[in-house]
Amino acid sequence: MTVHPPPVALLCELTHRCPLRCAYCSNPLALEGASDELSTGEWMNLLDQAADLGVLQVHFSGGEPTVRQDLAELVAHAAGRGLYTNLITSGVLLGAPQIMALAEAGLEHVQLGLPDCEEEGSTFITGFKGGFARKMTTAQAVRDAGLALTVNAVITRHNAARLPRMIEMAVDLGARRLEVANVQYYGWGLKNRAALMPSPDQLKAMTPIVQEARERLKGVLVIDYVIPDYYAKRPKSCMGGWGQQFVNVTPSGTVLPCHAAETIPHLSFDSLRERTLRDIWEHGMAFAAYRGDHWMPSTCKSCDRKEIDWGGCRCQALALAGDAAAIDPTCVESPYHATIRALAEAEAEAGSDAITYRSFTLPRTA
C-alpha cells in the first residue's frame, strides 16, 4: 500500500465546553465531557507528532478553546515547532491580557465568530446574553495585540437581510478577511436546520451584495463566500478531500477525517491514546474508507470534477441519501438533488423558530 502524503492542517478541538449554546454548532450532539479531555502533555505530544509528520497549520478550536487554561502554553509549543497557529473562538471569554499573552506565545491569527451585527439576533442564535458586546471588545483587543483577525459571519435566514451591515462591521473591526459563511448543516446545525435555512430569495440577494463588496473593498478586506449546500449545483470540496489534507482531533483524542465523521456508524475511529498520528493517518480504517476514488459510485468515478470536489461530503450523503458512499445529494447528478432543494425551500417557507440549543444533555425529542 502506498503511503499517503501527510495532512497540511490539524484542527484541535481542545474541549467541547462552551458558554454559548449556538443553534448551528457543528459539534456532535453527543458532546465529550471535561474529564475525558486530553491533558496538556498529550496535546503537546500531538503537536510534536503533527510537526514531524508535515502539518503546517494548526487550528485551536472547540467548543470554546479559551476555556482551557493551558491554551497559551499549547500555542507556544506549536509555534516553537514552526506550526502556523490559528485560534477559532467566540471571543466571549477573552480579556485583553489573555489575548496579549496568546500573541506573545506566538499566535498568528484569530477567527472570531459573528452570529449577527446586533445584540438581539446574536442572543437568539447563541442562547447567551451579553455575548455580542464582549465580541466587539475582543475584536478590538485582537487588533491592539497586533494579531490578524478574520470575522466569520455565520448566515441564517434570521440575519441574511443584515449582511451589508455585517460586512461593514468586519471592516470597522479591522478584519482583513471575512467569511460570509452560510451555516453548514452538521451536528446541532443539522438538528436545527428548519429554524435556520435561508430562502432561495434571500440567497439570491446575498450574491450581488458579496460581489459588490469584494470589488469595493479590494485590498482592504478579502471575502470568502460559502453558500448553503442545499442550494448548490455541485458539492463543496469537503475538507479538500477525505483524508487528503485535513485531520481533526476531538477533545478526548479521537482522530477524525472531519468533525462530523463520527455520524457514519460503520466507521471505527482510532485514539491518540492507542496509536500514533502517523499510523492513524496512513493506516487508520476511517481514513482509508473514503480516501481517493476507490469507494466512489461510477458517476463520480468518471466525473471530470473527481479531483476537484473528491465526491463532496460523505456525512451529508449519509444524512440525506441514507448511504455514506452515495453521490453527495447537493450534486446535480444525485437522484436526491431536487428533493433536498425542495426540503430546504419548504423549511425556509415554514419559518419555524423552534431551536434546540446546544447542551451536554440532549433533550428528549417527541
Next chain:
Amino acid sequence: MTGRVLIADDSVPRLAPHVRLRYDEARSRWAVLAPERMLLPDDIAVEVLQRLDGQRTLAAIIDLLAQEFQAERAEVRGDVIDLLQDLSDKGFVTA
C-alpha cells in the same frame, strides 16, 4: 479603515503581518502561510518573495532580479508588479 495599497516603484513591499514564507520539508517545496490560507508560490514568486526584506524599494528589488537573472528590466518590472499587486489585493503582501 486603510485603503487599497497600490504597488509602485517607490513602494517598500513586504509580507503582510502574520504571513510567513517557509520551506516545507515534508513536501520539498515553498509555502506561504496566512490566516486559514496557504499559497504554493512558483519558483519565480519564491525568488521575488525572498527579496522582500522590508528595506528595499520595488525599484531596488527589480534591479536586483534583473541583474541576477540577466533579464530585461522592463519585463521583470511588469511581472513583479503584477505578482505583488495581486498578492497585496489578496492580503499576503503590504507596502
